[in-house]
Amino acid sequence: MTHSRHGGEFAVDVPALARVEGEGGLRVEVRDGAVTDVALRIFEPPRFFEGFLRGRRFEEVPDITARICGICPVAYQMSACAAIEDAFGVAVDERVGALRRLLYCGEWIQSHALHVYLLHAPDFFGCADAVELAQLDRAAVTRGLELKRVGNLLMEAVGGRSIHPVNVRVGGFYKAPRREDLRALLEPLRQALGASLATAEWVASFDYPDVDGDYHFVALRPDGTYPIDSGPVASSHGLETTPAGFAELVVEEHVERSTALHARLAGRDTYLTGPLARYALNSAKLPELAREAAAAAGLGPVCTNPFQSIAVRAVELVFACHEAIRIIESYEPPEPPASAVSPVAGSGAGATEAPRGLLLHRYGFDADGLVREARIVPPTSQNQLTIEDDLRRVVTSYVDAGLDELTARCEQAVRNHDPCISCAAHFLDVDVERS
Numbered sequence: 001m002t003h004s005r006h007g008g009e010f011a012v013d014v015p016a017l018a019r020v021e022g023e024g025g026l027r028v029e030v031r032d033g034a035v036t037d038v039a040l041r042i043f044e045p046p047r048f049f050e051g052f053l054r055g056r057r058f059e060e061v062p063d064i065t066a067r068i069c070g071i072c073p074v075a076y077q078m079s080a081c082a083a084i085e086d087a088f089g090v091a092v093d094e095r096v097g098a099l100r101r102l103l104y105c106g107e108w109i110q111s112h113a114l115h116v117y118l119l120h121a122p123d124f125f126g127c128a129d130a131v132e133l134a135q136l137d138r139a140a141v142t143r144g145l146e147l148k149r150v151g152n153l154l155m156e157a158v159g160g161r162s163i164h165p166v167n168v169r170v171g172g173f174y175k176a177p178r179r180e181d182l183r184a185l186l187e188p189l190r191q192a193l194g195a196s197l198a199t200a201e202w203v204a205s206f207d208y209p210d211v212d213g214d215y216h217f218v219a220l221r222p223d224g225t226y227p228i229d230s231g232p233v234a235s236s237h238g239l240e241t242t243p244a245g246f247a248e249l250v251v252e253e254h255v256e257r258s259t260a261l262h263a264r265l266a267g268r269d270t271y272l273t274g275p276l277a278r279y280a281l282n283s284a285k286l287p288e289l290a291r292e293a294a295a296a297a298g299l300g301p302v303c304t305n306p307f308q309s310i311a312v313r314a315v316e317l318v319f320a321c322h323e324a325i326r327i328i329e330s331y332e333p334p335e336p337p338a339s340a341v342s343p344v345a346g347s348g349a350g351a352t353e354a355p356r357g358l359l360l361h362r363y364g365f366d367a368d369g370l371v372r373e374a375r376i377v378p379p380t381s382q383n384q385l386t387i388e389d390d391l392r393r394v395v396t397s398y399v400d401a402g403l404d405e406l407t408a409r410c411e412q413a414v415r416n417h418d419p420c421i422s423c424a425a426h427f428l429d430v431d432v433e434r435s
Contacts, residue, residue, distance in 0.1 A: 090341050099176065200293040
């Protein structure tokens with residue numbers, strides 16, 4: 001085996017990625033220095049959530065869909081509630097809305113901390129995993145774990161537990177937390193805010209590959225605030241529509257290499273959701289502290305280097321901690337904790353911002369509130385084709401590099417977008433075949 005890259009054919013092949021939500025591998029084929037084929041292969045057996053939601057009552061949907069992901073259950077609950085409330089014409093109290101946003105902040109904090117410190121940062125130090133990174137910088141990994149712990153505490157306080165929260169219902173919550181219970185989290189959150197600022201400073205020192213993507217960004221873009229739980233869907237190419245309108249535009253296709261559907265806009269355009277998209281469309285709406293952290297991390301108002309997504313996530317950590325503190329300081333328990341919900345025949349759509357990107361739900365109901373149709377479009381399905389585009393760019397940029405460096409860059413090109421928690425953590429060895 002030689003590291004020569006002058007002519008000939010070779011393939012970068014990851015045959016299997018163990019224990020992931022969306023198990024898969026990747027293959028990149030190169031001929032005479034040019035990328036000829038890229039495939040992000042997802043081969044997890046279908047889980048049929050949309051199928052077995054049919055016939056269930058609307059009250060069950062948030063808890064069932066939360067089981068789709070153990071890292072982002074709140075995202076599934078919030079998008080489900082938004083879609084059901086849209087179908088039934090339910091308006092929630094603004095205090096319920098604030099409490100939902102607070103719960104979502106907890107999920108962003110724990111998920112972003114997990115990705116930044118345990119999954120992505122080891123790439124920049126040449127480490128195999130976070131255990132090896134801790135041997136180089138124990139204080140950094142400890143900081144990341146503490147950030148995750150605070151996010152979990154927030155999810156427990158509002159949602160009842162940190163994994164698959166049990167306090168969420170259509171219309172609001174089963175029980176509103178007491179003011180004093182939430183205020184007890186202010187000091188841990190202030191410490192977490194300091195840790196998130198240190199995180200942004202830490203990642204600013206990383207050596208980022210010089211790779212830029214030509215992205216069609218799609219994210220929520222609400223008026224006056226950074227997106228988490230609501231807002232119209234917008235894009236960097238001029239799109240602005242409702243979640244229901246977006247559901248009509250997103251066309252999913254099944255391809256042989258993947259059991260996950262691939263999404264395109266109007267059946268044509270690939271696009272990217274997630275931190276880079278949220279930031280590009282909403283960076284001016286960040287609080288001043290987060291904007292300052294972004295500038296200190298070397299970010300302009302738009303970031304198109306996928307490897308710098310870790311810096312954008314660090315800025316979103318600053319935002320989520322700051323937002324959680326703001327909400328708790330002005331918190332008034334909603335009374336009642338949930339709006340009344342009466343089912344009607346019809347359909348509705350809801351979209352929120354999971355840590356990894358836009359999550360769309362659409363449901364149709366009969367007059368008894370039974371699900372007659374269900375559609376769930378997760379961020380990974382929307383981002384797969386763009387991740388493949390990134391792999392093309394990265395291999396083209398590093399086609400003359402050594403085997404080890406090319407392998408590392410291909411793995412990191414997928415991890416940049418955090419398509420699923422275990423996928424990012426458990427890339428297997430890459431085989432390179434040459435002829």
